[in-house]
Amino acid sequence: MFSKACEYGIKAAIFIATKSFEGKRVSPKEIANEINSPQAFTAKILQALVKHNVVNSVKGAYGGFEIDKNDINRIKLFQIVNAIDGDSIYNGCGLGLETCDENHPCPVHDKFKSVREELKYMLENTSLEELALNIKSGASFLKV
Template identity: 75%
Template sequence: MFSKACEYGIRASIFIALSSFEGMRVSTKEIAAKIDSPTAFTAKILQSLVKHNVINSVKGVSGGFEIDKNRIKDVKLSDIVDAIDGDSIYKGCGLGFNACDEYRPCPMHDRFKVVREELKTMLECTNLETLALDIKEGDTFLKR
Protein backbone atom coordinates (compact mmCIF):
# COMPACT_ATOMS: atom_id res chain seq x y z
CA MET A 1 0.00 0.00 0.00
CA PHE A 2 2.82 2.41 0.91
CA SER A 3 5.92 2.88 -1.21
CA LYS A 4 9.09 1.27 0.15
CA ALA A 5 10.42 4.77 0.89
CA CYS A 6 7.32 5.55 2.92
CA GLU A 7 7.59 2.30 4.88
CA TYR A 8 11.20 3.14 5.73
CA GLY A 9 10.20 6.72 6.56
CA ILE A 10 7.61 5.53 9.05
CA ARG A 11 10.05 3.05 10.62
CA ALA A 12 12.80 5.67 10.79
CA SER A 13 10.49 8.24 12.39
CA ILE A 14 9.39 5.76 15.04
CA PHE A 15 13.01 4.85 15.81
CA ILE A 16 14.01 8.52 16.00
CA ALA A 17 11.06 9.18 18.34
CA LEU A 18 12.18 6.31 20.59
CA SER A 19 15.71 7.67 20.70
CA SER A 20 14.46 11.20 21.31
CA PHE A 21 12.49 10.00 24.35
CA GLU A 22 15.87 8.92 25.74
CA GLY A 23 17.43 12.30 24.87
CA MET A 24 19.61 10.80 22.14
CA ARG A 25 20.23 11.78 18.54
CA VAL A 26 20.83 9.01 16.02
CA SER A 27 22.92 8.85 12.87
CA THR A 28 21.84 7.77 9.42
CA LYS A 29 23.85 4.55 9.79
CA GLU A 30 22.20 3.71 13.12
CA ILE A 31 18.75 4.34 11.68
CA ALA A 32 19.44 2.30 8.53
CA ALA A 33 20.71 -0.64 10.60
CA LYS A 34 17.76 -0.51 12.99
CA ILE A 35 15.11 -0.42 10.24
CA ASP A 36 16.84 -2.73 7.74
CA SER A 37 17.20 -0.10 5.04
CA PRO A 38 20.11 0.74 2.71
CA THR A 39 22.07 3.67 4.16
CA ALA A 40 22.01 5.87 1.04
CA PHE A 41 18.27 5.32 0.58
CA THR A 42 17.70 6.09 4.26
CA ALA A 43 19.66 9.35 3.90
CA LYS A 44 17.37 10.50 1.07
CA ILE A 45 14.27 9.64 3.08
CA LEU A 46 15.60 11.50 6.13
CA GLN A 47 16.29 14.58 3.99
CA SER A 48 12.66 14.61 2.91
CA LEU A 49 11.44 14.22 6.50
CA VAL A 50 13.68 17.12 7.60
CA LYS A 51 12.49 19.26 4.68
CA HIS A 52 8.86 18.67 5.74
CA ASN A 53 9.64 19.39 9.43
CA VAL A 54 8.78 15.89 10.60
CA ILE A 55 12.23 15.36 12.15
CA ASN A 56 15.19 17.62 12.99
CA SER A 57 18.77 17.31 11.81
CA VAL A 58 21.57 18.59 14.02
CA LYS A 59 25.03 18.92 12.51
CA GLY A 60 28.33 18.49 14.31
CA VAL A 61 30.12 16.01 16.52
CA SER A 62 27.10 15.33 18.74
CA GLY A 63 24.66 15.75 15.86
CA GLY A 64 22.18 13.40 14.30
CA PHE A 65 18.44 13.15 13.91
CA GLU A 66 15.88 13.86 16.60
CA ILE A 67 12.34 14.97 17.26
CA ASP A 68 11.67 17.46 20.04
CA LYS A 69 10.14 15.45 22.91
CA ASN A 70 7.24 17.88 23.13
CA ARG A 71 6.43 17.38 19.41
CA ILE A 72 6.46 13.57 19.27
CA LYS A 73 2.78 13.38 20.20
CA ASP A 74 1.94 15.94 17.49
CA VAL A 75 3.62 14.09 14.61
CA LYS A 76 0.97 12.02 12.84
CA LEU A 77 1.58 9.19 10.41
CA SER A 78 -0.17 11.32 7.81
CA ASP A 79 2.68 13.88 8.15
CA ILE A 80 5.20 11.18 7.25
CA VAL A 81 3.15 9.77 4.37
CA ASP A 82 2.60 13.26 2.96
CA ALA A 83 6.33 14.03 3.21
CA ILE A 84 7.36 10.88 1.36
CA ASP A 85 4.48 9.86 -0.94
CA GLY A 86 2.30 12.95 -1.06
CA ASP A 87 -1.45 12.46 -1.21
CA SER A 88 -1.54 9.86 -3.99
CA ILE A 89 -2.48 7.12 -1.53
CA TYR A 90 -5.77 8.90 -0.91
CA LYS A 91 -6.57 9.42 -4.59
CA GLY A 92 -5.26 6.42 -6.49
CA CYS A 93 -7.39 3.83 -8.22
CA GLY A 94 -7.59 0.41 -6.57
CA LEU A 95 -6.82 -1.22 -9.93
CA GLY A 96 -4.17 1.29 -10.95
CA PHE A 97 -6.13 3.04 -13.70
CA ASN A 98 -5.17 6.64 -14.50
CA ALA A 99 -8.78 7.72 -15.00
CA CYS A 100 -11.05 6.39 -12.28
CA ASP A 101 -13.59 8.63 -10.58
CA GLU A 102 -17.24 8.93 -9.60
CA TYR A 103 -18.27 9.38 -13.24
CA ARG A 104 -16.22 6.52 -14.74
CA PRO A 105 -15.52 4.16 -11.83
CA CYS A 106 -13.51 0.97 -12.01
CA PRO A 107 -15.14 -2.21 -10.65
CA MET A 108 -13.51 -1.64 -7.24
CA HIS A 109 -14.04 2.13 -7.02
CA ASP A 110 -16.78 2.26 -4.40
CA ARG A 111 -15.22 -0.42 -2.20
CA PHE A 112 -11.73 1.06 -2.45
CA LYS A 113 -13.05 4.53 -1.67
CA VAL A 114 -14.13 3.27 1.76
CA VAL A 115 -10.70 1.73 2.37
CA ARG A 116 -8.94 4.98 1.39
CA GLU A 117 -11.16 7.00 3.74
CA GLU A 118 -10.50 4.62 6.65
CA LEU A 119 -6.77 4.66 5.89
CA LYS A 120 -6.73 8.46 5.86
CA THR A 121 -8.54 8.60 9.20
CA MET A 122 -6.11 6.09 10.75
CA LEU A 123 -3.05 8.00 9.47
CA GLU A 124 -4.42 11.31 10.74
CA CYS A 125 -5.30 9.88 14.17
CA THR A 126 -2.14 7.86 14.86
CA ASN A 127 0.84 9.69 16.33
CA LEU A 128 4.48 8.73 16.79
CA GLU A 129 4.22 8.83 20.57
CA THR A 130 1.69 5.98 20.61
CA LEU A 131 3.73 3.83 18.23
CA ALA A 132 7.03 4.50 20.01
CA LEU A 133 5.55 3.74 23.44
CA ASP A 134 4.13 0.44 22.13
CA ILE A 135 7.68 -0.55 21.14
CA LYS A 136 9.16 0.71 24.40
CA GLU A 137 6.65 -1.41 26.35
CA GLY A 138 7.46 -4.46 24.24
CA ASP A 139 4.01 -4.71 22.66
CA THR A 140 5.34 -4.17 19.13
CA PHE A 141 8.70 -4.14 17.33
CA LEU A 142 10.48 -2.46 14.43
CA LYS A 143 12.64 -5.28 13.16
CA ARG A 144 12.12 -9.01 12.84
Template identity: 80%
Template sequence: MFSKACEYGIKASIFIAINSFEGKRVSPKEIALEIDSPQAFTAKILQALVKHNIVNSVKGAHGGFEMDKNKIANVKLSHIVNAIDGDSIYKGCGLGLHTCNEAHPCPVHEKFKTIRDELKHMLEHTSLEELALDIKSGTSFLKV
Protein backbone atom coordinates in the same frame (compact mmCIF):
# COMPACT_ATOMS: atom_id res chain seq x y z
CA MET B 1 0.06 0.31 -0.37
CA PHE B 2 2.92 2.60 0.74
CA SER B 3 6.05 3.07 -1.31
CA LYS B 4 9.21 1.48 0.07
CA ALA B 5 10.52 4.98 0.83
CA CYS B 6 7.38 5.72 2.84
CA GLU B 7 7.67 2.46 4.79
CA TYR B 8 11.27 3.34 5.65
CA GLY B 9 10.24 6.91 6.51
CA ILE B 10 7.65 5.68 9.00
CA LYS B 11 10.08 3.20 10.56
CA ALA B 12 12.86 5.80 10.74
CA SER B 13 10.54 8.35 12.36
CA ILE B 14 9.45 5.84 14.99
CA PHE B 15 13.07 4.88 15.72
CA ILE B 16 14.08 8.53 16.02
CA ALA B 17 11.09 9.21 18.31
CA ILE B 18 12.00 6.31 20.61
CA ASN B 19 15.56 7.58 20.94
CA SER B 20 14.43 11.18 21.37
CA PHE B 21 12.31 10.14 24.36
CA GLU B 22 15.58 8.98 25.91
CA GLY B 23 17.42 12.19 24.93
CA LYS B 24 19.53 10.46 22.27
CA ARG B 25 20.35 11.47 18.72
CA VAL B 26 20.80 8.73 16.14
CA SER B 27 23.07 8.66 13.11
CA PRO B 28 21.90 7.82 9.59
CA LYS B 29 23.94 4.62 9.84
CA GLU B 30 22.16 3.55 13.06
CA ILE B 31 18.80 4.32 11.50
CA ALA B 32 19.58 2.38 8.31
CA LEU B 33 20.69 -0.65 10.34
CA GLU B 34 17.60 -0.56 12.55
CA ILE B 35 15.10 -0.29 9.69
CA ASP B 36 17.01 -2.57 7.26
CA SER B 37 17.36 0.14 4.62
CA PRO B 38 20.32 1.03 2.40
CA GLN B 39 22.19 3.92 4.02
CA ALA B 40 22.14 6.22 0.94
CA PHE B 41 18.40 5.66 0.49
CA THR B 42 17.83 6.30 4.19
CA ALA B 43 19.74 9.59 3.92
CA LYS B 44 17.40 10.79 1.14
CA ILE B 45 14.34 9.84 3.19
CA LEU B 46 15.73 11.64 6.22
CA GLN B 47 16.26 14.77 4.10
CA ALA B 48 12.55 14.75 3.20
CA LEU B 49 11.58 14.30 6.86
CA VAL B 50 13.81 17.23 7.85
CA LYS B 51 12.43 19.38 5.02
CA HIS B 52 8.88 18.76 6.28
CA ASN B 53 9.88 19.53 9.91
CA ILE B 54 9.13 16.03 11.14
CA VAL B 55 12.66 15.36 12.42
CA ASN B 56 15.61 17.63 13.22
CA SER B 57 19.12 17.20 11.91
CA VAL B 58 22.03 18.28 14.10
CA LYS B 59 25.44 18.51 12.44
CA GLY B 60 28.78 17.91 14.10
CA ALA B 61 30.60 15.31 16.17
CA HIS B 62 27.63 14.77 18.47
CA GLY B 63 25.07 15.29 15.72
CA GLY B 64 22.42 13.05 14.29
CA PHE B 65 18.66 13.01 14.03
CA GLU B 66 16.23 13.80 16.81
CA MET B 67 12.75 15.06 17.52
CA ASP B 68 11.52 17.55 20.07
CA LYS B 69 9.91 15.39 22.79
CA ASN B 70 6.96 17.78 22.99
CA LYS B 71 6.36 17.46 19.25
CA ILE B 72 6.26 13.67 19.00
CA ALA B 73 2.62 13.44 20.14
CA ASN B 74 1.57 15.90 17.42
CA VAL B 75 3.26 14.12 14.53
CA LYS B 76 0.72 11.89 12.83
CA LEU B 77 1.47 9.13 10.33
CA SER B 78 -0.31 11.25 7.71
CA HIS B 79 2.44 13.88 8.06
CA ILE B 80 5.11 11.29 7.24
CA VAL B 81 3.13 9.79 4.35
CA ASN B 82 2.59 13.27 2.89
CA ALA B 83 6.30 14.12 3.25
CA ILE B 84 7.40 11.01 1.38
CA ASP B 85 4.54 9.97 -0.97
CA GLY B 86 2.31 13.03 -1.10
CA ASP B 87 -1.44 12.52 -1.05
CA SER B 88 -1.69 10.02 -3.91
CA ILE B 89 -2.59 7.23 -1.49
CA TYR B 90 -5.92 8.95 -0.91
CA LYS B 91 -6.67 9.39 -4.59
CA GLY B 92 -5.30 6.33 -6.39
CA CYS B 93 -7.38 3.67 -8.05
CA GLY B 94 -7.55 0.25 -6.39
CA LEU B 95 -6.74 -1.37 -9.72
CA GLY B 96 -4.13 1.19 -10.72
CA LEU B 97 -6.18 2.74 -13.53
CA HIS B 98 -5.27 6.30 -14.54
CA THR B 99 -8.85 7.46 -15.07
CA CYS B 100 -10.87 6.14 -12.16
CA ASN B 101 -13.29 8.53 -10.46
CA GLU B 102 -16.92 8.92 -9.44
CA ALA B 103 -17.99 9.63 -13.03
CA HIS B 104 -15.89 6.80 -14.51
CA PRO B 105 -15.37 4.17 -11.74
CA CYS B 106 -13.40 0.95 -11.95
CA PRO B 107 -15.09 -2.29 -10.77
CA VAL B 108 -13.77 -1.91 -7.19
CA HIS B 109 -14.10 1.89 -6.94
CA GLU B 110 -16.77 2.06 -4.22
CA LYS B 111 -15.27 -0.70 -2.09
CA PHE B 112 -11.76 0.74 -2.40
CA LYS B 113 -13.02 4.24 -1.59
CA THR B 114 -14.20 2.93 1.79
CA ILE B 115 -10.80 1.38 2.45
CA ARG B 116 -9.00 4.59 1.43
CA ASP B 117 -11.24 6.62 3.76
CA GLU B 118 -10.51 4.27 6.67
CA LEU B 119 -6.79 4.38 5.91
CA LYS B 120 -6.85 8.19 5.83
CA HIS B 121 -8.65 8.25 9.18
CA MET B 122 -6.10 5.87 10.71
CA LEU B 123 -3.12 7.86 9.38
CA GLU B 124 -4.57 11.17 10.60
CA HIS B 125 -5.32 9.82 14.08
CA THR B 126 -2.22 7.72 14.80
CA SER B 127 0.65 9.60 16.41
CA LEU B 128 4.34 8.75 16.47
CA GLU B 129 4.15 8.89 20.25
CA GLU B 130 1.56 6.11 20.32
CA LEU B 131 3.68 3.87 18.07
CA ALA B 132 6.96 4.64 19.83
CA LEU B 133 5.45 3.88 23.24
CA ASP B 134 4.05 0.57 21.94
CA ILE B 135 7.56 -0.43 20.88
CA LYS B 136 9.14 0.74 24.14
CA SER B 137 6.59 -1.29 26.11
CA GLY B 138 7.16 -4.39 23.97
CA THR B 139 3.60 -4.40 22.61
CA SER B 140 4.95 -4.10 19.05
CA PHE B 141 8.31 -4.14 17.29
CA LEU B 142 10.21 -2.56 14.39
CA LYS B 143 12.70 -5.31 13.67
CA VAL B 144 12.47 -9.06 13.87
Protein backbone atom coordinates in the same frame (compact mmCIF):
# COMPACT_ATOMS: atom_id res chain seq x y z
CA MET C 1 -0.15 0.13 0.02
CA PHE C 2 2.69 2.53 0.89
CA SER C 3 5.77 2.95 -1.28
CA LYS C 4 8.94 1.33 0.02
CA ALA C 5 10.33 4.80 0.75
CA CYS C 6 7.23 5.62 2.80
CA GLU C 7 7.51 2.36 4.75
CA TYR C 8 11.12 3.20 5.57
CA GLY C 9 10.14 6.78 6.45
CA ILE C 10 7.53 5.60 8.95
CA LYS C 11 9.95 3.11 10.50
CA ALA C 12 12.72 5.71 10.66
CA ALA C 13 10.46 8.27 12.36
CA ILE C 14 9.31 5.70 14.92
CA PHE C 15 12.92 4.67 15.66
CA ILE C 16 14.05 8.30 15.97
CA ALA C 17 11.11 9.00 18.31
CA THR C 18 11.99 6.05 20.58
CA LYS C 19 15.56 7.31 20.88
CA SER C 20 14.42 10.92 21.33
CA PHE C 21 12.39 9.84 24.38
CA GLU C 22 15.76 8.76 25.82
CA GLY C 23 17.37 12.09 24.89
CA LYS C 24 19.52 10.48 22.19
CA ARG C 25 20.25 11.45 18.60
CA VAL C 26 20.77 8.75 16.01
CA SER C 27 22.97 8.62 12.94
CA PRO C 28 21.76 7.74 9.46
CA LYS C 29 23.81 4.54 9.71
CA GLU C 30 22.07 3.50 12.95
CA ILE C 31 18.68 4.26 11.43
CA ALA C 32 19.44 2.32 8.24
CA ASN C 33 20.58 -0.68 10.29
CA GLU C 34 17.52 -0.59 12.52
CA ILE C 35 15.00 -0.40 9.67
CA ASN C 36 16.91 -2.66 7.24
CA SER C 37 17.22 0.02 4.59
CA PRO C 38 20.17 0.93 2.35
CA GLN C 39 22.05 3.83 3.95
CA ALA C 40 21.99 6.13 0.90
CA PHE C 41 18.25 5.56 0.43
CA THR C 42 17.68 6.21 4.14
CA ALA C 43 19.59 9.49 3.88
CA LYS C 44 17.26 10.71 1.10
CA ILE C 45 14.20 9.73 3.12
CA LEU C 46 15.57 11.54 6.16
CA GLN C 47 16.10 14.68 4.06
CA ALA C 48 12.42 14.64 3.13
CA LEU C 49 11.40 14.19 6.78
CA VAL C 50 13.62 17.12 7.80
CA LYS C 51 12.25 19.28 4.97
CA HIS C 52 8.69 18.62 6.17
CA ASN C 53 9.59 19.30 9.84
CA VAL C 54 8.94 15.75 11.00
CA VAL C 55 12.48 15.22 12.33
CA ASN C 56 15.39 17.53 13.15
CA SER C 57 18.92 17.18 11.86
CA VAL C 58 21.80 18.32 14.07
CA LYS C 59 25.24 18.61 12.50
CA GLY C 60 28.56 18.06 14.24
CA ALA C 61 30.36 15.48 16.33
CA TYR C 62 27.35 14.92 18.58
CA GLY C 63 24.85 15.40 15.79
CA GLY C 64 22.29 13.11 14.28
CA PHE C 65 18.54 12.97 13.95
CA GLU C 66 16.07 13.68 16.71
CA ILE C 67 12.52 14.81 17.38
CA ASP C 68 11.76 17.31 20.11
CA LYS C 69 10.06 15.38 22.92
CA ASN C 70 7.24 17.95 22.99
CA ASP C 71 6.51 17.36 19.30
CA ILE C 72 6.39 13.55 19.27
CA ASN C 73 2.74 13.47 20.38
CA ARG C 74 1.77 16.12 17.79
CA ILE C 75 3.23 14.34 14.78
CA LYS C 76 0.67 12.19 13.01
CA LEU C 77 1.34 9.41 10.51
CA PHE C 78 -0.26 11.39 7.69
CA GLN C 79 2.56 13.97 8.01
CA ILE C 80 5.15 11.27 7.35
CA VAL C 81 3.17 9.77 4.47
CA ASN C 82 2.68 13.22 2.96
CA ALA C 83 6.40 14.04 3.29
CA ILE C 84 7.39 10.90 1.35
CA ASP C 85 4.47 9.98 -0.95
CA GLY C 86 2.35 13.11 -1.04
CA ASP C 87 -1.41 12.65 -1.07
CA SER C 88 -1.60 10.09 -3.89
CA ILE C 89 -2.66 7.36 -1.47
CA TYR C 90 -5.95 9.22 -0.96
CA ASN C 91 -6.59 9.84 -4.64
CA GLY C 92 -5.22 6.91 -6.60
CA CYS C 93 -7.19 4.10 -8.16
CA GLY C 94 -7.24 0.81 -6.24
CA LEU C 95 -6.24 -1.00 -9.44
CA GLY C 96 -3.79 1.65 -10.61
CA LEU C 97 -5.87 2.87 -13.54
CA GLU C 98 -5.08 6.37 -14.81
CA THR C 99 -8.75 7.32 -15.00
CA CYS C 100 -10.97 6.19 -12.16
CA ASP C 101 -13.66 8.35 -10.61
CA GLU C 102 -17.38 8.42 -9.81
CA ASN C 103 -18.24 8.80 -13.50
CA HIS C 104 -15.78 6.19 -14.76
CA PRO C 105 -15.16 3.75 -11.86
CA CYS C 106 -12.89 0.72 -11.88
CA PRO C 107 -14.34 -2.61 -10.64
CA VAL C 108 -13.22 -1.99 -7.03
CA HIS C 109 -13.83 1.79 -6.94
CA ASP C 110 -16.70 1.80 -4.44
CA LYS C 111 -15.10 -0.75 -2.12
CA PHE C 112 -11.68 0.91 -2.26
CA LYS C 113 -13.23 4.30 -1.52
CA SER C 114 -14.25 3.17 1.97
CA VAL C 115 -10.84 1.55 2.58
CA ARG C 116 -9.15 4.80 1.57
CA GLU C 117 -11.38 6.81 3.94
CA GLU C 118 -10.57 4.46 6.84
CA LEU C 119 -6.87 4.65 6.01
CA LYS C 120 -7.00 8.45 5.95
CA TYR C 121 -8.75 8.47 9.33
CA MET C 122 -6.15 6.13 10.81
CA LEU C 123 -3.21 8.16 9.46
CA GLU C 124 -4.69 11.44 10.71
CA ASN C 125 -5.43 10.03 14.17
CA THR C 126 -2.34 7.95 14.91
CA SER C 127 0.47 9.81 16.62
CA LEU C 128 4.14 9.01 16.43
CA GLU C 129 4.14 8.98 20.23
CA GLU C 130 1.61 6.13 20.32
CA LEU C 131 3.70 4.02 17.95
CA ALA C 132 7.02 4.80 19.67
CA LEU C 133 5.62 3.97 23.10
CA ASN C 134 4.37 0.61 21.76
CA ILE C 135 7.94 -0.13 20.64
CA LYS C 136 9.39 0.92 24.00
CA SER C 137 6.90 -1.23 25.93
CA GLY C 138 7.49 -4.27 23.74
CA ALA C 139 3.87 -4.30 22.50
CA SER C 140 5.14 -3.96 18.91
CA PHE C 141 8.43 -4.11 17.06
CA LEU C 142 10.26 -2.66 14.05
CA LYS C 143 12.60 -5.56 13.40
CA VAL C 144 12.41 -9.30 13.76
